[in-house]
Amino acid sequence: MRAGALLFSAFLGFAMLPGCAHKAAPVKMDPLQNAYGTETDWNNSERIIPLNYQQAEGKRIFYEQCVWCHADQTPAGPSNRSNVTPAPPLWNDGATLNSLSDAFLEKFTAEGGRAMGKSSMMPPYGNTLTQSEIRALVAYARAIAAPPYGAPSRAGQEK
Amino acid sequence: MNRPNAQGPLDRLRRIFFGDPARRFAWVSLLLTLSLAIAPTKDFFRQWRHYQRQYSKFVESQPDGRALRGRMASGIHQIWLPDLGVVDRCTTCHLGIAEPTLADAAVPQPFRAHPVIPHDAEAWGCVACHRGQGSATEVREAHESTVAWEQPILPVRFIQASCGSCHQDDLPQAPRLDRGRQLLARFDCTGCHKIAGIDRPAMLGPDLTDIGTKVSREWLYKWLKEPRTITDANGNQTVDGVDTGEPQMPTFRLSDVELRELSAYLNAQHAHTIQPYHFDPRVVAALSKRPDVADQGEARFRQMFCSSCHSLAVTRAGETTLIGGDIGPELTKIGSKVNPDWLVAWLRNPQQYLPHSQMPRYEWSDTDLYEVTRYMETKLTDPSLLSDVPKLGSPTKTEVDAGRKLFVEKGCASCHVIEGLAPQKDFGPDLSALGARNVSQLDFGPAKIPYTLIAYIQAKISNPRSVNPAGRMPQYHLDQTSLDDVTTALLSLTGPPATRGMEKLVVARPLAEFHPAGEFGKLYERYKCYACHKFNGFGGTLAPDLSYEGSRTTRQWLIQFMENPQTLRPTIVLRMPQFNMPENEAAIIADYLEMAMQSPAVNPAEDRKEFTPAMAAAGKELYEKKYQCQSCHTIGSAGGYVGPSLSNAGNWLTPGWIQAWLRNPQELVPGTIEPRQAFTQEEIQDLTAYLITLKQSGSFGNAAGASSREGTK
Numbered sequence: 099m100r101a102g103a104l105l106f107s108a109f110l111g112f113a114m115l116p117g118c119a120h121k122a123a124p125v126k127m128d129p130l131q132n133a134y135g136t137e138t139d140w141n142n143s144e145r146i147i148p149l150n151y152q153q154a155e156g157k158r159i160f161y162e163q164c165v166w167c168h169a170d171q172t173p174a175g176p177s178n179r180s181n182v183t184p185a186p187p188l189w190n191d192g193a194t195l196n197s198l199s200d201a202f203l204e205k206f207t208a209e210g211g212r213a214m215g216k217s218s219m220m221p222p223y224g225n226t227l228t229q230s231e232i233r234a235l236v237a238y239a240r241a242i243a244a245p246p247y248g249a250p251s252r253a254g255q256e257k
Numbered sequence: 258m259n260r261p262n263a264q265g266p267l268d269r270l271r272r273i274f275f276g277d278p279a280r281r282f283a284w285v286s287l288l289l290t291l292s293l294a295i296a297p298t299k300d301f302f303r304q305w306r307h308y309q310r311q312y313s314k315f316v317e318s319q320p321d322g323r324a325l326r327g328r329m330a331s332g333i334h335q336i337w338l339p340d341l342g343v344v345d346r347c348t349t350c351h352l353g354i355a356e357p358t359l360a361d362a363a364v365p366q367p368f369r370a371h372p373v374i375p376h377d378a379e380a381w382g383c384v385a386c387h388r389g390q391g392s393a394t395e396v397r398e399a400h401e402s403t404v405a406w407e408q409p410i411l412p413v414r415f416i417q418a419s420c421g422s423c424h425q426d427d428l429p430q431a432p433r434l435d436r437g438r439q440l441l442a443r444f445d446c447t448g449c450h451k452i453a454g455i456d457r458p459a460m461l462g463p464d465l466t467d468i469g470t471k472v473s474r475e476w477l478y479k480w481l482k483e484p485r486t487i488t489d490a491n492g493n494q495t496v497d498g499v500d501t502g503e504p505q506m507p508t509f510r511l512s513d514v515e516l517r518e519l520s521a522y523l524n525a526q527h528a529h530t531i532q533p534y535h536f537d538p539r540v541v542a543a544l545s546k547r548p549d550v551a552d553q554g555e556a557r558f559r560q561m562f563c564s565s566c567h568s569l570a571v572t573r574a575g576e577t578t579l580i581g582g583d584i585g586p587e588l589t590k591i592g593s594k595v596n597p598d599w600l601v602a603w604l605r606n607p608q609q610y611l612p613h614s615q616m617p618r619y620e621w622s623d624t625d626l627y628e629v630t631r632y633m634e635t636k637l638t639d640p641s642l643l644s645d646v647p648k649l650g651s652p653t654k655t656e657v658d659a660g661r662k663l664f665v666e667k668g669c670a671s672c673h674v675i676e677g678l679a680p681q682k683d684f685g686p687d688l689s690a691l692g693a694r695n696v697s698q699l700d701f702g703p704a705k706i707p708y709t710l711i712a713y714i715q716a717k718i719s720n721p722r723s724v725n726p727a728g729r730m731p732q733y734h735l736d737q738t739s740l741d742d743v744t745t746a747l748l749s750l751t752g753p754p755a756t757r758g759m760e761k762l763v764v765a766r767p768l769a770e771f772h773p774a775g776e777f778g779k780l781y782e783r784y785k786c787y788a789c790h791k792f793n794g795f796g797g798t799l800a801p802d803l804s805y806e807g808s809r810t811t812r813q814w815l816i817q818f819m820e821n822p823q824t825l826r827p828t829i830v831l832r833m834p835q836f837n838m839p840e841n842e843a844a845i846i847a848d849y850l851e852m853a854m855q856s857p858a859v860n861p862a863e864d865r866k867e868f869t870p871a872m873a874a875a876g877k878e879l880y881e882k883k884y885q886c887q888s889c890h891t892i893g894s895a896g897g898y899v900g901p902s903l904s905n906a907g908n909w910l911t912p913g914w915i916q917a918w919l920r921n922p923q924e925l926v927p928g929t930i931e932p933r934q935a936f937t938q939e940e941i942q943d944l945t946a947y948l949i950t951l952k953q954s955g956s957f958g959n960a961a962g963a964s965s966r967e968g969t970k
Contacts, residue, residue, distance in 0.1 A: 129362075130414075131412055131413070131414050132412060132413040132414065133413060133414065134372070134413055134416060134417075135432070135433070150372035151372045151373065151374045151430075152372050152373040152374075153372075154432075155430060158429060158430070158432060162928070162930060163930050163932075166889070166897075166899040166930075167888070167897075167899065178888075178889065178897040178898055178899045181888065181896065181897035181898070182888045182897060212883075217885070218882075218883065218884060218885040219885045219888035221884075221932045221934060222932065222934065222935070223932050225932070225933040225934070225935060226923065226932040226933045230373070233373075234373075237373075
């Protein structure tokens with residue numbers, strides 16, 4: 099009798115074993131709690147955009163080098179944008195920048211307007227910033243773009 | 258009756274299983290087989306296998322699924338770096354970490370690609386930055402604080418703390434960490450705590466030796482009770498976040514009796530009495546009857562750029578903000594705070610009252626001094642400032658003695674110098690390894706907060722009594738961003754590196770001191786040049802680095818600028834103060850800068866090159882057409898204002914500097930925003946020839962705007 103009970107309980111225990119491999123509850127991820135940095139939407143001060151390291155680097159470099167002409171407000175007051183003709187695109191201007199490829203924006207930033215057949219007022223940054231810094235600037239533009247930027251591969255997928 | 262019935266089924270079972278030896282053997286074999294199958298089955302259901310199966314399924318939905326599937330290796334993955342003590346199996350489940358096509362936020366975790374960072378996961382592992390248990394293969398074990406492993410995953414919001422464990426120098430790529438460290442220094446946390454990497458300055462809080470001559474006992478009572486004296490339109494006591502609104506003095510939550518005793522003790526501190534300054538009677542006679550004397554003083558206050566260091570609260574459209582710098586204290590209610598005789602004596606010679614003060618010693622005329630002090634005494638006031646303070650009267654001996662005892666008990670002498678008491682050292686606990694503390698090592702007391710190190714640190718700062726009702730830690734009122742920044746800096750304090758390999762990676766904080774001797778050294782101390790400017794790596798960041806100023810500017814321009822530091826740019830708030838510097842002092846400073854502060858990249862021989870009008874004409878063409886420098890620089894009234902105005906470049910800059918600058922601006926001023934162009938040598942000559950022709954007659958003072966703009970970086 100005892101052997102039977104033993105056998106039965108062993109069988110039960112075995113049957114329950116798969117249950118031990120509990121499905122892990124998904125780790126809760128609040129995008130802002132888990133962001134390296136943040137940026138306030140330029141057009142909506144209540145919307146906070148989470149930034150990863152590369153985008154946050156882009157933001158830092160942008161506010162040092164680019165903000166003077168590619169934004170309407172700068173840390174030091176009014177923007178230089180109105181002094182430059184044609185007016186440079188705002189860095190969150192999705193309508194203008196979303197259709198341009200990463201490679202084009204990187205090349206434009208590195209080589210400047212003159213080399214690309216555009217205004218000389220955009221100087222070349224290829225000797226000042228590294229390629230990864232320029233890439234970060236583009237990643238930042240994509241993160242803050244309004245209307246939002248859809249990566250080409252995904253955009254293709256949706257269609 | 259019952260027994261046979263009850264045993265009936267069991268007997269039957271026994272017969273079925275063990276009825277004869279063959280059956281017995283068969284059943285036992287089956288049992289053995291099944292028990293042998295336990296191990297592989299258990300293995301099949303492991304969490305990481307579940308994720309690997311999910312990943313296989315997930316990548317099939319991707320456009321490059323075939324390639325992704327091809328690169329995926331099943332089984333446990335491990336990054337093993339014995340030098341760093343790293344055994345990380347995180348990539349067992351985080352399978353897409355190195356797949357750039359999985360970077361999109363729409364990719365579910367744990368499969369998303371790691372964002373681009375300067376460190377390669379293969380060379381560093383994961384735990385060095387993210388914490389958690391690298392060798393675990395179960396979600397909970399790896400990420401959370403468990404009995405066996407207490408260090409949980411660090412939320413990405415605080416991840417810059419991990420940068421700081423090795424990078425003890427300034428790290429612009431980790432802005433949260435940098436700001437947190439600045440706040441730790443600003444709020445004088447080193448007064449009571451030992452914090453690796455943050456120096457204990459010579460002076461923390463003000464020297465209180467003569468505080469009784471400066472402020473009233475009532476003001477002391479008010480200040481000790483609630484140091485935040487500015488309220489906005491909604492009655493909130495913090496203004497404009499922590500940057501300017503939060504005083505460095507924290508709230509100690511003292512009782513009325515304690516406030517009476519401490520204010521009595523401090524009120525009795527007057528080792529040196531003030532000798533009231535006697536203004537020229539003619540000045541007093543002329544000015545005292547003028548109704549606009551305070552307005553004149555306000556204009557002078559503005560002209561001297563006191564606001565470069567001191568802020569004032571301004572209420573516009575119901576919103577109170579502080580405008581001005583934060584090197585010195587905010588002055589909105591100074592007139593209701595200090596004794597007028599003290600104010601005059603202070604302005605004339607701050608170091609006489611406070612030897613460590615960063616306030617420069619200005620050269621005053623009696624008229625200016627009278628007007629400015631009248632302005633501060635009559636306009637910068639708040640009649641109701643002390644209305645909620647009880648009448649205190651003169652301090653009694655008992656109160657003073659009790660106050661002295663309290664001063665020691667509360668650790669006040671950790672930050673403040675006072676007559677007759679030795680400075681208190683290490684009053685609070687050593688925080689050098691706080692960031693590596695396990696939760697079980699912390700005492701949460703009665704606090705109802707999550708049991709995490711982060712929640713503990715934040716409660717200790719913003720509501721210390723919730724954690725320890727009898728604790729000595731004062732209360733700080735930081736906004737959430739600043740609190741997170743400080744928490745990040747504290748979490749970065751993980752003590753000595755765990756392995757030799759880690760030890761080699763530590764980037765130490767560079768030590769810089771610059772205290773020149775001689776005549777220049779005296780003026781350098783008098784005007785506190787280093788409060789705003791950097792000299793050979795030492796000093797403030799508000800104004801331009803002067804390490805190479807001698808190569809940059811002409812001596813005459815420097816002298817004129819120091820005598821009259823005006824600017825053509827009205828948009829900039831923080832500017833060089835008007836020191837009213839005598840000409841001989843300006844000459845001493847200019848001589849020193851010209852001689853000692855030279856850049857090796859600038860060749861003085863290039864100053865003497867010949868620049869012809871033809872070259873200047875070619876340079877003008879390059880400036881205006883080819884490179885369109887006017888997009889950032891102003892000449893006359895036309896152009897942009899990203900870079901400095903060049904209207905007076907010929908008087909201001911040396912030709913050698915201009916040439917070196919055009920070759921490589923970042924070599925002269927690291928981090929300057931002028932992009933390095935690929936000019937030819939001939940273009941550099943032509944542009945220099947053009948720039949040195951630009952001179953403003955009679956005025957040298959045009960570059961202050963440039964200075965301020967650079968200083969905003």
